Amino acid sequence: MDGDAAAMRSKWRLLSSGLAGWALTAPATLAVIGFLLVPIGIVIAGTFMDPRGIFAPYVAYFNSGFRTTVLFRTLQIAALTTIISLVFGFITAYVVSRAPSRLKSLLIIAAVFPLLTGVVVRAFAWLIILGRNGILNNTLVNLGIISEPLELLYTQGAVIIGMVYLFVPLMILSLAGVLENIPQDVLQASSSLGASPVATFWQVLLPLAVPGLIVGAVLVFTGSFTAYATPQLLGGERQTVLATLLQQRAMVSFDWVGASTIATIMTAITISVVLVMSHLARRINPMAT
Amino acid sequence: MSNRPNFVLIAIAVLVYLFLMGPLVIVVGASLSDTTFLTFPPQGLSLRWFENVFAISAFRRTIVTSLQIAILGTFVALLIGLPAAYALNRYRIELPRWLGTLFVLPILVPEIVFGFALLKSLSVGAGVPVFGALLVGHTLLVLPYVVRVISASLASFDFSIEEAAISLGSAPLKTFFTIVLPNVRAGVIAAFILAFITSLNDVSVSLFLTGPGVSTLPIQILAHVEQFFDPTVASVSVLLMFLTVAVMAVVERTLGLTFLAK
Numbered sequence: 318m319d320g321d322a323a324a325m326r327s328k329w330r331l332l333s334s335g336l337a338g339w340a341l342t343a344p345a346t347l348a349v350i351g352f353l354l355v356p357i358g359i360v361i362a363g364t365f366m367d368p369r370g371i372f373a374p375y376v377a378y379f380n381s382g383f384r385t386t387v388l389f390r391t392l393q394i395a396a397l398t399t400i401i402s403l404v405f406g407f408i409t410a411y412v413v414s415r416a417p418s419r420l421k422s423l424l425i426i427a428a429v430f431p432l433l434t435g436v437v438v439r440a441f442a443w444l445i446i447l448g449r450n451g452i453l454n455n456t457l458v459n460l461g462i463i464s465e466p467l468e469l470l471y472t473q474g475a476v477i478i479g480m481v482y483l484f485v486p487l488m489i490l491s492l493a494g495v496l497e498n499i500p501q502d503v504l505q506a507s508s509s510l511g512a513s514p515v516a517t518f519w520q521v522l523l524p525l526a527v528p529g530l531i532v533g534a535v536l537v538f539t540g541s542f543t544a545y546a547t548p549q550l551l552g553g554e555r556q557t558v559l560a561t562l563l564q565q566r567a568m569v570s571f572d573w574v575g576a577s578t579i580a581t582i583m584t585a586i587t588i589s590v591v592l593v594m595s596h597l598a599r600r601i602n603p604m605a606t
Numbered sequence: 607m608s609n610r611p612n613f614v615l616i617a618i619a620v621l622v623y624l625f626l627m628g629p630l631v632i633v634v635g636a637s638l639s640d641t642t643f644l645t646f647p648p649q650g651l652s653l654r655w656f657e658n659v660f661a662i663s664a665f666r667r668t669i670v671t672s673l674q675i676a677i678l679g680t681f682v683a684l685l686i687g688l689p690a691a692y693a694l695n696r697y698r699i700e701l702p703r704w705l706g707t708l709f710v711l712p713i714l715v716p717e718i719v720f721g722f723a724l725l726k727s728l729s730v731g732a733g734v735p736v737f738g739a740l741l742v743g744h745t746l747l748v749l750p751y752v753v754r755v756i757s758a759s760l761a762s763f764d765f766s767i768e769e770a771a772i773s774l775g776s777a778p779l780k781t782f783f784t785i786v787l788p789n790v791r792a793g794v795i796a797a798f799i800l801a802f803i804t805s806l807n808d809v810s811v812s813l814f815l816t817g818p819g820v821s822t823l824p825i826q827i828l829a830h831v832e833q834f835f836d837p838t839v840a841s842v843s844v845l846l847m848f849l850t851v852a853v854m855a856v857v858e859r860t861l862g863l864t865f866l867a868k
Contacts, residue, residue, distance in 0.1 A: 338697030342705060345690035345749060349708055352746050356723035357715060359731075405622050412611045412619035424623070426854075431626050433850045435807030437824045438843040441831060442629030445636055445840070452632065486626060514612075543716035546809045546824075550831060560718045564813060567722055577726075580719040587716050 357584070360577045367574060374578040384562070388582065391558040394473065395542040398480040402537045403530065405481075406488025411522075413489065414496035425493065428486040436483060440550040443479045444470070447551070476552040483547060484537040491536065495529030496522075531598040539587050559583050630847065637840035655841040665842060668826040671737075675822060676805040679744035680752075683801055686745075687752035688794070692786065694753070695760040696768075709753040712746055717810035720746070725814035736817040743811045748801035755800060759793025795860055799853055806846070 367373040378384050413424045431439065446452050447469040454466035469475055499522065507517040545560040552558065557565075559579055567576035611619075640650030659665050687709075694706050712720070724743050728734040734742070763786065771781045787794070812822045821829075823842070831839050 334697055335700035338693040338701045341689040341693035341697075342701065344686040345753065346705065346708060348686060348746060348749065349711065352724070352728075352742050353712055353715065353720065356727040357719065359727055360719070360723045405618065408615050409619040409622045412615055415611050427623060427626065430850070430854065431630065433803050433807075433854065434630065434847055435824055435843075436809055437807075437827045437831075438633065438846060439629065441827070441839055441843060442633045444831065444835075445632055446629060448835075482625070482629065485622060489622075539716070543718055543810070545718050545813060546828060549828070560716075560810070563718060563722060567725070567814065573726070576722060580716075580722050583716050584719050588714055591714055 357580075361581045361584070364574065364577045364581050374574050375582075378575075378578050378582070387557050387559060387562050390473070390556070391542060391560075392586075394476055394480065394548070394556075394558065395538050397477050398484060398541040399534050399538045401477070401481050402484045402488045403534060406485050406492055406533060407526070407530070409485070410489045410492035410496050413493045425490070428489045428493075431482075432486045432490075436544070436546045437550075439483060440479050440547045443475065443482065443551055447475050447478070470551060471553040471555045473552070473556055476548050476556050476558075479547040479551040480541045480544060483544065484540055487536050487540070488533040491533040492526065492529045495526055499525045527601055528598055531594050535591055535594045538590055542590075543583055543587060633840050633843050634847070636837050637844040639837045639840075642836055655837040656845070658836075658838045659842045659845065662838065664821070664826055664830075665823070665838075668821050668823045671740075671820060672806055672823040675737075675740050675744050676802050679741055679805050680748055680798055680801040682741070682745045683749045683752045684794070684798065687749050687797070688756060691753045691756035691760055692782070694757055695763070696765055706757075709750055712750045717747065717808070718813065721811040721814040724811070729815060729817070736815065736820040739815045740812060740820070740822065743815050744805045744808065747808060747811050748804050751800045751804060752797045755797040756790060756793045759790040759796075763789050792860070796857070799857055803850065803853060806849075 364374045365371050370376075413421055413428075416424060444451075448454070449466050449468070449470070451469070453469065454463075457463045458466060503521060503525070504517060507521045508514070512520065543560055544558075545564065548556055548558045549561050549564075552561070559582070563576055563579040563583070566572045566579060635647055637655055638651050638653070639655065640652040690709065694701065694709075721743060724739060728739045728742060729736070767789075768781055768785050771785050772778060776784070807824060808822070809824045809828065812825050816822060816825050823846070827839055827842060
């Protein structure tokens, strides 16, 4: 009898604390469902309800040479941005993680600051540098290296520079923590057992840093794949990417089905990349084995 | 690889930091220019472009709107995000795991897609006025940061302290404010600052939601750059940077900046 009452009481407590948990999360849950999942669901569902047929908007998208070019350009820019940011972010994070502690916190602050500065400001800075009468062109002309200003803006290179500028700090920060946690002893053991610095890098340091590399790569790839302000300012119409195309279809052409199709493609690719990479991260995490 | 990075690696790191800092220095230099076009180094120093920021009514209005949206949006996100973060940690066993994932979802969805979806359902579909739609968009934009940062600091909180206070007769709500909240103060401040700065700088969500008469500062800057190429934008950028520095100084004083890097 006594046991029953105790069981009842603990069951009741579990139920009521469960209710309290639900009640406290309810406002945020309803907000995410009502204002995020449902509106995005409507956008995605809308693309499959076309009177011309269920996949008609996608057939139309991939039949347009311009739009497929835009998709591949966006993927290419995101991939190149990710690779460049990985290489330079990794080297910088390595140097930061091995710096004396006072210098290290200064270097971390110096990486955080650009991140907290808005994307428009950071894209605008490159407009001053790469413009026709920008700093780079003026310097090169004054030095007599070139006679006519180069067309640097509205090229793929300009967009990639702007994107790397946006995302290198993110890479430094996500790698510095990981590299710092790799014990010095492991690297010392490797070299004292006769491994060359190059071998130590490829066989010890890099495998241990893989989880951080994957997190950084996902952040940079999805960020540059969906960025708007930087390609808009530095790439213009000539370097149209999915985000700028989405804005044009929705706000200039009022082509809602076209815009929704682009939005769905962007969401599908972003979520696939995140899922595949986090699966990969779990499988090859050397710490877990 | 030896204990200390070699010279080549250090040289590359120095170049990366120059690459990171240089453009910001150039913006500051250009903002002090005396000429009507953008140059660096500036030819003659003046503060005329800073005056121009406030002389243009569109900038004055959008600065106010951006601050209002950032403060209100962050406040609402804290109001619904703090109880959620608390419950996710306190009732970890009772609540299903997907609930925690739900609050990370907004980060997975591209911001620009989210902005477009809100335009379709709220602004066009339900006729919500511009300010309301912006507020909803920014609240949801910053909600994941709020929930995640506060959850991170609650993860190390020992809930048996709270239970002790309640079993000693303290009311649950009073216990929350006198026992739990002071222990996660750092997390709440960090969440507020991250959310405020994210909202203030947002382009992708606001892009679709601004309308005639009501716009945010970053959208106004974009519009200005595309029409005029004068140092006004450099000046307004410097003002934003000052705001960021001020906020960072407050964080440094209260928490230490490495907190934000986590």
